[in-house]
Each structure stands twice: as structure tokens, then as C-alpha cells.
Amino acid sequence: xxxxxxxxxxxxxxxxxxxxxxxxxxxxxxxxxxxxxxxxxxxxxxxxxxxxxxxxxxxxxxxxxxxxxxxxxxxxxxxxxxxxxxxxxxxxxxxxxxxxxxxxxxxxxxxxxxxxxxxxxxxxxxxxxxxxxxxxxxxxxxxxxxxxxxxxxxxxxxxxxxxxxxxxxxxxxxxxxxxxxxxxxxxxxxxxxxxxxxxxxxxxxxxxxxxxxxxxxxxxxxxxxxxxxxxxxxxxxxxxxxxxxxxxxxxxxxxxxxxxxxxxxxxxxxxxxxxxxxxxxxxxxxxxxxxxxxxxxxxxxxxxxxxxxxxxxxxxx
Numbered sequence: 001x002x003x004x005x006x007x008x009x010x011x012x013x014x015x016x017x018x019x020x021x022x023x024x025x026x027x028x029x030x031x032x033x034x035x036x037x038x039x040x041x042x043x044x045x046x047x048x049x050x051x052x053x054x055x056x057x058x059x060x061x062x063x064x065x066x067x068x069x070x071x072x073x074x075x076x077x078x079x080x081x082x083x084x085x086x087x088x089x090x091x092x093x094x095x096x097x098x099x100x101x102x103x104x105x106x107x108x109x110x111x112x113x114x115x116x117x118x119x120x121x122x123x124x125x126x127x128x129x130x131x132x133x134x135x136x137x138x139x140x141x142x143x144x145x146x147x148x149x150x151x152x153x154x155x156x157x158x159x160x161x162x163x164x165x166x167x168x169x170x171x172x173x174x175x176x177x178x179x180x181x182x183x184x185x186x187x188x189x190x191x192x193x194x195x196x197x198x199x200x201x202x203x204x205x206x207x208x209x210x211x212x213x214x215x216x217x218x219x220x221x222x223x224x225x226x227x228x229x230x231x232x233x234x235x236x237x238x239x240x241x242x243x244x245x246x247x248x249x250x251x252x253x254x255x256x257x258x259x260x261x262x263x264x265x266x267x268x269x270x271x272x273x274x275x276x277x278x279x280x281x282x283x284x285x286x287x288x289x290x291x292x293x294x295x296x297x298x299x300x301x302x303x304x305x306x307x308x309x310x311x312x313x314x315x316x317x
Contacts, residue, residue, distance in 0.1 A: 003027055003028055003029040004027060004028050004029070004064055004065060004279060004282055004283070005029050005031050005062065005063045005064045005065075006022050006028055006029065006030055006031060006063060006064070006065050006066065006067070007030075007031050007032050007033070007034065007059040007062065007063040007065075007066045007067075008022065008030070008032075008033045008034065008066065008067045008069065009033075009034045009056045009059070009066055009067070009068045009069065009070060009078060010034065010035060010068060010069040010070035010071075010092075011033045011034070011035045011040060011041060011044040011069070012035070012040070012069070012070075012152075013152055014069050014092065014152075015033075015035075015044075015067070015069030015070070015092075016044050016047075017271055018067040018069055018090075018271070018275065019033050019044050019047075019048045019050070019067075020047070020048060021271055021272050021275045022048075022067075022275065023048040023049060023050070025272075025275070025276065025279070027279070028279065030048055030049075030050045031050065031051070031059065031062050031063050032045070032050050032051040032052065032053050032058070032059060032062065032063075033045050033048065033050060033051075033052055033053070034052075034053045034054070034055065034056050034058065034059060035052075035054075036054065038052065038054050041053065041054065056068075056078050056081065056082070057081070059082075059087075060081075060085050060087075061085070063087060064087065064088060064282065065087060065088035065089070065090070065115070065278070065279075065282050066082055066087055066088075066089055066090070067089075067090045067091075067092075067275070067278075068082070068089055068090070068091045068092060069092045069119075070092075071155050072094060072096070072097060072155060072156050072160065073097060073155065075091055075092075075094075075095065075096050075097070075101075076096045076097065076098075076101040076104075076105065079091050079096075079105055080104070080105060080108060083105065083108040083109055083112060083114055083116075084108070086112060086114065087114070088114050088115035088116070088278075088281075088282050089109075089114070089115070089116055089117070090117045090119060090274075090275070090278045090288075091116070091117070091118055091119060091295075092118075092119040093118055093119050093120050093121075093164050093165070093168075093295065093298075094118075094156075094160045094164050094295065094298065094299050094302065095118050095292065095295030095296055095298070095299050096299065098303075099296065099299060099300055099303065102292070102295065102296040102299055103296065105292060106292040106293060106296060109292055113285070115278070115281045115282050115285070115287075115288055116288060116291060116292040117274075117277070117278045117281065117288030117289070117290055117291065117292075118288075118290050118291070118292060118294060118295030118298075119274065119290070120164065120165060120168040120290045120294070120295070120298065121165070121270050121271065121274055122165045122166075122168070122169055122221075122236055122270070123168065123169070123172070123274075123289065123290050124268070124270045124271075124273040124274045124277065124289075125234075125236050125239060125268075125270055126239040126265045126266050126267050126268045127234045127235065127236060127238075127239045127240055127241040127265050128169065128234060128236070128241075129265065129266075130241040130263050130264075130265035131173070131225075131232060131234070131241065134232065134243075134263075135173050135225055135227070135232065136227065137227050137228060138173060138174060138206050138225050138226065138227055139205065139206055139207075139226050139227060139228065140206065140207050140208070140209075140225075140226040141170055141173070141174070141206065141207075141208040141209070141223065141224070141225050141226070142208070142209045142210075142211075142223070142224050143166040143169070143170065143208070143209070143210045143211065143222070143223040143224075144211050144212075144220050144221075144222050144223075145162045145163065145165060145166055145210075145211070145212045145213075145220070145221055146211070146212065146213040146214075146216035146218065146219065146220040146221075147162075147213070147214055147216055147218075147219040147220070148214070148215070148216065148217060148219065149189050149194070149214050149215050150214070154189075154190050154192075156192065157185070157187075157190075157192035157193045157194075157196070157306060157309075158185065158192070158193050158194050158195060158196050158212050158213065158214050159185070159193065159196055159198075159212070159302050159305050159306050159309070160302055160306075161212075161214060162212040162213075162214060163196060163198065163210055163212040163302065163305070164298050164299075164302050166210045166212070166223065167210065167298045167301050167302055167305075168290070168294065168298045169223065170200070170208045170210070171297060171298065171301065172294075173225065174202050174204065174206050174208070175204075176202040176203050176204035176206065177202065177203045178200055178201070178202055178203070178301065179201045179202060179203045180200075180201045181198060181199060181200045181201065181301075181304060181305060181308065182198070182199045182308060183196060183197065183198040183199070183305040183306075183308035183309050183312070184196065184197055184309060184312060185197070185306075185309035185313070186313075188215050189214075189215055193306075193309055194213065194214050194215045195212070195213040195214075195215060195216075196211070196212055196213075196305070196309060197209065197210065197211045197212075198210045198305045198308075200301070219237065220237075221235070221236035221237045222234060222235050222236065223236075229245060230243055230244055230245035230246075231243070231244045231245070233260075239265060239267040239268070240262065240265070241262070241263040241265050242260050242261065242262045242263060243260070243261055243263055244258045244259065244260040244261075245258070245259055246258060246259070247259035277289050
């Protein structure tokens with residue numbers, strides 16, 4: 001089997017992990033890493049035994065596929081450049097700044113028969129995979145994605161930085177069109193909202209409440225899914241999944257209680273699982289598990305939430 005020639009564009013905090021994963025996966029040749037901070041690129045290249053480059057164009061005609069892990073404003077032009085040269089792309093979330101950019105990238109990939117995967121990492125979480133076939137009639141979903149301020153992702157608001165993960169998951173679980181949504185958000189550290197909540201109502205009757213913050217003391221990544229027969233609880237950090245349902249004390253059936261059981265799931269390396277999925281799509285020429293269309297759908301909802309927040313904050317001024 002011929003090795004897939006891979007490059008990584010952007011080796012900051014997250015991009016470095018892409019490079020490290022590729023460097024240790026069989027059947028892959030990490031051709032080079034790119035960063036505008038050339039000293040950073042050289043450091044990561046040395047660590048992963050590859051070459052360093054300053055500009056993404058330096059990878060043209062050298063690679064079959066790339067991971068693009070750069071700030072969101074540059075997603076569209078850099079990804080477009082690679083598509084025009086017939087290169088498959090794993091693009092970190094969000095897909096782009098605008099729906100028009102997303103549409104163009106999706107159309108370009110399709111017209112050239114290229115693989116386009118968007119990096120919604122939580123889709124590869126072991127706890128989430130344990131839900132397969134179990135979520136049949138969700139009526140209410142609540143998600144909390146909170147953490148301390150790290151400085152990363154500060155070029156966008158917290159909706160595009162964090163909430164997109166939960167939007168992606170909820171859209172994939174509910175499988176219904178959105179009827180309406182409300183949202184609030186407040187900036188604290190950056191000029192963009194750093195904490196936000198969105199309430200999404202679906203046509204099938206399900207309602208979802210999503211809360212995100214990048215200014216909280218504790219790191220939390222949890223979702224609860226309420227169905228008539230019980231509640232699924234996901235902890236993305238520990239990759240644990242449990243199911244709670246109403247029970248009763250022996251002999252006292254009129255006194256209800258919640259009985260919880262843990263559902264066994266395999267704890268996995270999310271990024272490695274995501275990257276291996278991308279590589280399999282590159283080999284098999286089959287659509288990515290999280291496609292460009294999935295990425296656009298998430299962006300569309302995220303932009304609606306951002307607009308709701310902007311409108312509400314404007315009224316308060």
C-alpha cells in the first residue's frame with residue numbers, strides 16, 4: 001500500500017497534535033508542516049521528523065491531503081487553494097466565516113471529487129458512539145461546554161469557538177428541522193460574546209438548550225438527552241455514558257426514584273480516531289464522516305444564534 005503524503009497547515013496549539021498523530025500512523029508520510037511562525041514550524045518539524053515551511057503554497061505538488069488548523073478567517077482561502085490543486089482537506093471547525101464561503105468550498109470539492117472533512121472532534125468521542133441506535137425520541141436536550149479562558153479561539157465568539165460542537169451533535173441526534181431559536185450572550189474578556197446560551201426548538205417537538213463559556217473556572221463537557229423512557233447522560237471529558245430511568249423502592253412502588261446504570265463504552269483518542277477516519281476516506285474515496293455539508297449546516301445555525309445575540313445586545317444599548 002502506497003503511503004498517503006500528508007501536510008499540516010498551522011501547527012499552533014492544536015495543529016501540532018495533528019502533526020504528531022500523522023507522524024506515528026502507518027501508511028502515512030508527513031511531508032511537511034507549515035506555520036507563519038517559522039521558528040514554531042521548525043520546532044514541530046524537528047519533533048515529527050519532517051520539513052518546515054512558511055507558506056501553505058510550499059506544499060503544492062508535494063501532498064495528497066492536508067490538515068488545515070489555522071485561524072477561522074483563513075479557512076476559506078487556504079482550503080480553496082488546496083482544492084484547486086486537487087488536494088483532500090481535513091479542515092478544523094468552523095468550516096468558514098460565511099455560508100457563501102462554505103458553499104463554494106463544498107461545490108469545489110464535489111466538482112473535483114475531493115474529500116472534505118470538517119473537524120467536529122466530538123463526533124468521534126467514545127461516549128457519543130455508545131448512543132448509536134439508542135436515541136429514538138428525544139424530547140429535551142441540554143448541553144454544557146464550559147472552561148477557563150485560554151486565549152485560543154479569541155478571534156471568534158464563543159458560539160463559533162465552542163458551541164459549534166454541541167450544535168453538530170444535537171443536529172445529528174434530533175434529525176428534524178429547526179422551528180425557532182432564542183439566544184443570549186455577553187462579552188467579558190474579548191470583544192465577542194464569551195458566554196452564551198441558545199434555546200433551539202425543532203419541528204418534531206424536541207427542544208435543546210446549549211450553554212457555553214470560555215470564562216468559567218471549571219472545565220465541563222456534558223450533554224443530557226431526555227426521552228420518555230429515560231435520560232442519557234454524556235460526559236465527553238471522561239468519555240462516560242449512563243442511562244437513568246424511573247424506578248421504585250421494593251414494597252413502596254408509590255415512591256419513585258431514579259435508577260442509573262453506566263453503559264460500557266470504549267475510551268478512545270478522539271483526534272487519532274478523527275484523523276484515521278479522514279485517512280480512510282482518502283484511501284477509499286468515500287465521503288467523510290463529518291462532511292462539508294455537515295459543517296455548513298452547523299455554521300448556518302451558529303450564525304443564526306450569533307445574529308440573535310447581536311440583535312438582543314443592540315436593543316440593550
